[in-house]
Structure formats: structure tokens, C-alpha cells
Amino acid sequence: MDILKLDYVLASLVYSLLGVAVFWVAFIIIDKITPYDLWKNLVEERNQALATVVAAMCLGIAIIVASAIH
Template identity: 75%
Template sequence: MDIEWFKPAAFVGSIVYALVGVVVFWLCFVIIDKITPYDLWAEIVEKHNRALALVVAAMCLGISIIVAAAIHG
């Protein structure tokens, strides 16, 4: 039985990579929010713009896949 996941180095490495991924994702979202001509959060939450919410969701998935691929491989 291989308990590679139980080793402290593997656990700490996983936590560090997860934090790096979240930070990179957050920075990308903030940059895209600044590039767009309107406030994404206000447009989605206050004005209930579902089309924009779907576009932002697709963008979030795309950034997440890119970050995961960069960290994994």
C-alpha cells in the first residue's frame, strides 16, 4: 500500500499549489474586471444580468483550467 499522499511534503506542496492557483485566478479575474467598461459585480448582482453571469462563469472555468494545467504539468 502506497501512502504517498500521507507524507508531509506532498501535503504541504498540495496546499501551496492550491493557494498559488487561487491567487492567480483571483488576479486574472481582477484584471478582466478592470479591462471591461463596466463593473462586473454590480452588473451581475444588482442588475441581474444573466447573460453576463454566464460569460463570467465561462471565463472563470477557462482561467481555472489554464491555471490547473500550468500547475499540474
């Protein structure tokens, strides 16, 4: 039962929420600095090449956030 201590669960939840918040802020900043609307190009125009680049960017940010929290 040492694994399921309340402080470990609470710390995991706090770090998870913090990581998601940092990831979301980073995505919004990147969306603002690009010369076009990422969401419109991804959803409405279905730009597959842009979707691949955004996916790679998301993975990169996620790895950086996970490493920083770890």
C-alpha cells in the same frame, strides 16, 4: 501511508493557494479592462447573460491555472 507524507500535503496546499491567487488576479484584471462594473451588473442588476460569460471565463482561467500547476 506513503500518500499522506507531509511534503505532499504541503506542496498541494501551496499549489492550491497559488492557483487561487492567480485566478483571483486574472479575474480582477478582466474586471478592470471591461467597460462596466462586472460585480454591479452581476449582483445588483442580475444580468444572466453576463453571468454565463463570466462563468465561462472563470472556468477557462481555472483550467489554464490547473494545467500550469499540474
